[in-house]
Amino acid sequence: xxxxxxxxxxxxxxxxxxxxxxxxxxxxxxxxxxxxxxxxxxxxxxxxxxxxxxxxxxxxxxxxxxxxxxxxxxxxxxxxxxxxxxxxxxxxxxxxxxxxxxxxxxxxxxxxxxxxxxxxxxxxxxxxxxxxxxxxxxxxxxxxxxxxxxxxxxxxxxxxxxxxxxxxxxxxxxxxxxxxxxxxxxxxxxxxxxxxxxxxxxxxxxxxxxxxxxxxxxxxxxxxxxxxxxxxxxxxxxxxxxxxxxxxxxxxxxxxxxxxxxxxxxxxxxxxxxxxxxxxxxxxxxxxxxxxxxxxxxxxxxxxxxxxxxxxxxxxxxxxxxxxxxxxxxxxxxxxxxxxxx
Amino acid sequence: xxxxxxxxxxxxxxxxxxxxxxxxxxxxxxxxxxxxxxxxxxxxxxxxxxxxxxxxxxxxxxxxxxxxxxxxxxxxxxxxxxxxxxxxxxxxxxxxxxxxxxxxxxxxxxxxxxxxxxxxxxxxxxxxxxxxxxxxxxxxxxxxxxxxxxxxxxxxxxxxxxxxxxxxxxxxxxxxxxxxxxxxxxxxxxxxxxxxxxxxxxxxxxxxxxxxxxxxxxxxxxxxxxxxxxxxxxxxxxxxxxxxxxxxxxxxxxxxxxxxxxxxxxxxxxxxxxxxxxxxxxxxxxxxxxxxxxxxxxxxxxxxxxxxxxxxxxxxxxxxxxxxxxxxxxxxxxxxxxxxxx
Numbered sequence: 001x002x003x004x005x006x007x008x009x010x011x012x013x014x015x016x017x018x019x020x021x022x023x024x025x026x027x028x029x030x031x032x033x034x035x036x037x038x039x040x041x042x043x044x045x046x047x048x049x050x051x052x053x054x055x056x057x058x059x060x061x062x063x064x065x066x067x068x069x070x071x072x073x074x075x076x077x078x079x080x081x082x083x084x085x086x087x088x089x090x091x092x093x094x095x096x097x098x099x100x101x102x103x104x105x106x107x108x109x110x111x112x113x114x115x116x117x118x119x120x121x122x123x124x125x126x127x128x129x130x131x132x133x134x135x136x137x138x139x140x141x142x143x144x145x146x147x148x149x150x151x152x153x154x155x156x157x158x159x160x161x162x163x164x165x166x167x168x169x170x171x172x173x174x175x176x177x178x179x180x181x182x183x184x185x186x187x188x189x190x191x192x193x194x195x196x197x198x199x200x201x202x203x204x205x206x207x208x209x210x211x212x213x214x215x216x217x218x219x220x221x222x223x224x225x226x227x228x229x230x231x232x233x234x235x236x237x238x239x240x241x242x243x244x245x246x247x248x249x250x251x252x253x254x255x256x257x258x259x260x261x262x263x264x265x266x267x268x269x270x271x272x273x274x275x276x277x278x279x280x281x282x283x284x285x286x287x288x289x290x291x292x293x294x295x296x297x298x299x300x301x302x303x304x305x306x307x308x309x310x311x312x313x314x315x316x317x318x319x320x321x322x323x324x325x326x327x328x329x330x331x332x333x334x335x336x337x338x339x340x341x342x
Numbered sequence: 343x344x345x346x347x348x349x350x351x352x353x354x355x356x357x358x359x360x361x362x363x364x365x366x367x368x369x370x371x372x373x374x375x376x377x378x379x380x381x382x383x384x385x386x387x388x389x390x391x392x393x394x395x396x397x398x399x400x401x402x403x404x405x406x407x408x409x410x411x412x413x414x415x416x417x418x419x420x421x422x423x424x425x426x427x428x429x430x431x432x433x434x435x436x437x438x439x440x441x442x443x444x445x446x447x448x449x450x451x452x453x454x455x456x457x458x459x460x461x462x463x464x465x466x467x468x469x470x471x472x473x474x475x476x477x478x479x480x481x482x483x484x485x486x487x488x489x490x491x492x493x494x495x496x497x498x499x500x501x502x503x504x505x506x507x508x509x510x511x512x513x514x515x516x517x518x519x520x521x522x523x524x525x526x527x528x529x530x531x532x533x534x535x536x537x538x539x540x541x542x543x544x545x546x547x548x549x550x551x552x553x554x555x556x557x558x559x560x561x562x563x564x565x566x567x568x569x570x571x572x573x574x575x576x577x578x579x580x581x582x583x584x585x586x587x588x589x590x591x592x593x594x595x596x597x598x599x600x601x602x603x604x605x606x607x608x609x610x611x612x613x614x615x616x617x618x619x620x621x622x623x624x625x626x627x628x629x630x631x632x633x634x635x636x637x638x639x640x641x642x643x644x645x646x647x648x649x650x651x652x653x654x655x656x657x658x659x660x661x662x663x664x665x666x667x668x669x670x671x672x673x674x675x676x677x678x679x680x681x682x683x684x
Contacts, residue, residue: 067616231612250615265607270573273592273623274409280622281615 011036012317014077014105019062022260024325028061029077029105031318036108044093044111046083048103050313052130053079053323053336054164055229055254067283077105077320080134082126085111100129105320107340115288123299131164131335132302132309133295139251139284140168141294144176146287147249147280148225152177155219157238158200160229160254162190163327164309164335167198169227169251171307174199178225182218184211184234186330193333198308212237222246222275230255232263239268239279248272248279257328310334353378354659356419356447361404364602366667370403371419371447373660378450386435386453388425390445392655394472395421395665395678396506397571397596409625419447419662422476424468426683427453442471447662449682457630465641473506473677474644474651475637481593481626482510483636486518488629489591489622490567494519497561499580501548502571502596504532505669506652506677509540511569511593513649516541520567524560526553526576528672535675540650554579564588564617572597574605581610581621590614590621599670652676 010033017030039045060071060078071078081103085093093099093111101117103109111117120129131137143165150156156173160166161183170181183194183203191203204214211234215223222243228235231253239248256263272279287294301307312332314323317340327336352375359372381387402413402420413420423445427435435441435453443459445451453459462471473479485507492498498515502508503525512523525536525545533545546556553576557565564585570577573595581590598605614621629636643649654674656665659682669678 064616236607250612253612253615256612263609265578265609265611267605267607269607269611269621270592270595270598270623272621273595273625274406276624276628278620278622279611279614280620281612282618283615286618 009036009107010034011106011108013107014320016061016071016073016075016077018073020058020257021062023258023328024058024061024321026321026325029321037110039087039089039110041089042112044088044090044099045086046099046101046103046109046111046117047086047341048081048083048107048109049098049339049341050082050127050130051079051105051320051338051340052081052134052136053320053327053338054136055252055257055327057324058257058328067285078102079104080130081109082120082129083109083111098126100134107317121295123295124302127311127313127337128309130337131311132168132298132307135284136164136335137168137298137309138287138291138294140165140172141298142284142287142290143249143251143282144169144172144225144227147282148173148227148247150176150178150225153179154224155180155182155221155243156225156227157182157184157215157219157223158227158229159184159234159238160252161185161194161200161203162187162333163229163254164332165251166227166229167194167334168307168309169249170194170200171198173225173227174201175301175306180219182215184230190333193310197310206234212240215241225249227251228253231266232256236266236268239266239271242271242275242277244275244277246275246277248277250279250281254328312336313339315339351378351449352376353448353450355449356662358403358413358415358417358419360415362400362599363404365600365670366400366403366663368663368667371663379452381429381431381452383431384454386430386432386441387428388441388443388445388451388453388459389428389683390423390425390449390451391681391683392424392469392472393421393447393662393680393682394423394476394478395662395669395680396478397594397599397669399666400599400670409627420444421446422472423451424462424471425451425453440468442476449659463637465637466644469653469655469679470651472679473653474510474640474649477626478506478677479510479640479651480629480633480636482507482514483640484626484629484632485591485593485624486511486514486567486569489624490515490569490589492518492520492567495521496566497522497524497563497585498567498569499524499526499557499561499565500569500571501526501576501580502594503527503536503542503545504529504675505571505596506674507593508569508571509536509676510649510651511591512536512542513540515567515569516543517643517648522561524557526572532675535652539652548576554582557583567591569593570595573608574598578608578610581608581613584613584617584619586617586619588617588619590619592621592623596670654678655681657681
């Protein structure tokens with residue numbers, strides 16, 4: 001096929017085909033091929049290279065997350081991507097430029113107006129636009145700084161600690177002066193990585209250890225900041241062990257994603273009263289105007305070696321559905337993404 | 343018997359005899375008579391007139407509330423009281439002076455050093471030291487101002503609204519400029535009182551109405567501040583209806599007091615994430631240094647008629663146990679207290 005942009009192959013897509021009740025499954029997506037779109041004046045055609053895979057995507061699929069527009073059955077699966085400009089009818093974009101935007105699970109997309117896309121900052125490798133210098137890193141940054149607010153001497157616990165957000169959140173707490181950062185993760189490999197690579201002081205393997213007993217031992221004076229990515233029983237165990245004036249950062253509830261029936265609430269919530277503590281949720285998009293501020297702090301931390309970020313990249317367009325399912329099975333260390341073009 | 347203070351009758355007491363699992367029952371107390379204590383140098387003997395009855399007392403009985411010292415089996419039941427000085431060996435107290443302190447469920451007690459007692463302020467009737475100008479009113483004041491922080495136009499919901507704290511908390515929100523204050527209470531009489539006497543804009547009788555449906559109708563744009571005195575299902579229904587950036591003030595969980603088995607947590611807690619909301623507990627004693635500040639605001643509000651406070655007084659020492667059990671049955675409108683001497 002010949003377009004204004006020249007010859008182009010077909011555009012592969014995954015469309016939303018069903019809404020998960022419990023785990024994300026292959027049947028929730030439908031493979032589709034269509035023409036490559038034509039950029040109008042003021043638009044550019046982009047080729048997606050890397051696709052971000054995030055737990056929040058399941059919420060979009062079930063339309064539970066009403067902080068973003070609904071995702072309808074038949075829509076191209078929504079995702080943030082790094083893409084290269086193929087041809088441009090915008091003066092501010094040239095062929096070969098790298099941009100990041102919500103281009104979705106497809107080979108080709110249209111970049112129209114900012115903030116629909118932004119240029120990839122060259123300070124760190126382009127993939128960082130989906131990890132440290134994307135909503136992932138900013139979620140860790142603003143969640144930890146604005147809600148967790150660890151101070152010198154604090155004990156900080158992070159669940160889902162080997163995930164993209166958790167691993168950064170724990171390191172930020174440590175840089176902020178927390179006396180002890182404890183990570184909860186689902187394998188010995190993850191725990192080793194957290195301690196040896198990310199500087200966590202201690203870890204708990206929730207699949208092989210008694211989390212309550214271990215937290216009591218590791219945080220004998222209570223937990224000052226609990227950064228929660230998982231919900232469920234681990235949240236409850238942390239609530240029971242809060243220090244006075246503790247802050248519980250509600251970031252995610254990934255354990256909820258595997259459940260099909262009613263999901264119990266945290267029975268120990270009332271300990272928030274005895275401990276004069278708060279539990280607070282947030283949506284990182286609310287901090288969009290301050291993303292440059294976060295990038296300006298995080299980038300030098302990486303360059304000076306104080307902060308490590310990890311990316312878990314799988315290759316191939318056809319692996320998109322399983323890559324998403326995989327993060328709910330805990331298969332990734334660091335940020336999960338899929339490379340669909342070189 | 344003759345003491346340093348002259349002839350005195352025996353000292354009636356209720357001692358803690360058991361720890362409730364579920365409702366507070368008469369069998370949790372043991373009636374006892376003992377000698378009237380002798381004040382040492384620097385002490386005064388006081389005769390208790392009014393005893394404060396508070397939901398928190400159940401927590402003391404079960405030793406769940408570790409923000410106060412343990413209450414042991416055999417101890418005089420702990421309570422805040424207004425008392426009259428019978429005889430004094432302190433230069434700052436004279437016979438007939440009124441003091442408030444933790445004198446417990448007994449006729450006579452020793453007032454030693456402040457803050458074990460404070461003088462009853464004469465600005466409002468002495469009973470107010472146990473209601474509006476006691477921890478009850480201060481709980482409403484600091485909980486609503488420091489955590490709820492309603493702003494002009496906000497929709498505020500208060501559960502346990504006809505109770506001592508709830509009725510004041512709702513009025514404070516209204517004075518602060520809330521557009522709509524909705525009270526949840528357990529009888530039509532209470533609901534009428536809240537609307538006609540306390541200026542609540544709307545009420546829900548949770549025993550006869552569908553709370554979720556009513557809240558959705560009364561707060562179509564969501565709840566900005568939810569001041570929770572009850573926990574349980576009503577907390578969950580409120581969590582599901584929060585507005586963005588809502589504040590949930592965890593003040594009490596009186597519905598929990600009647601349960602004997604495991605108490606479920608709030609299944610809708612994760613809505614705190616989507617609504618970028620917080621749920622925060624507090625202990626009013628943390629604000630003790632600021633109680634005078636609260637009194638200085640609340641007293642003129644009462645005098646000018648902007649704020650009403652109600653007291654629910656029953657007469658007779660022997661009614662102490664049932665008065666406490668009664669607040670968990672929702673029998674009081676406003677502050678429950680027991681008068682044990684004229």
